[in-house]
Amino acid sequence: MLRNVRLRKGATLRQVAGRASVALGYLSEIERGQKEASSEILASVAEALETPLSQIYHEVGDRLVVHEGLEQREQRLAGVIPDTVPDDILNSPREPIAAH
Helix, strand or coil: CHHHHHHHHCCCHHHHHHHHCCCHHHHHHHHCCCCCCCHHHHHHHHHHCCCCHHHHHHHHHHHHHHHHHHHHHHHHHHHHCCCCCCHHHHCCCCCCCCCC
16 A cells, blocks of 8 residues: 555655655565555555545545455355355256257
8 A cells, every 4th residue: 555655656766765764675565465564654654655644544445345346245245156066056966968
């Protein structure tokens, strides 16, 4: 998310890290989802990006809604579409298919 904002602003990782007083490697890990940012660091990065923190939270929220919606859809489909053939169908006598 932060990476997308940074790229939209045309800023390099080094520029944002310097403005936010955050170690370059640490900011890189945050952008890649390997580390979580504290609220203080997130506020510093938002300020360095000249982007309201509320906008960043809003974009994160929008992505969560999409992600959670997809997860719920997958769960609903998992309950509707069986991944095995029921025993009663497997064990029922089969009638030959008539040729047309």
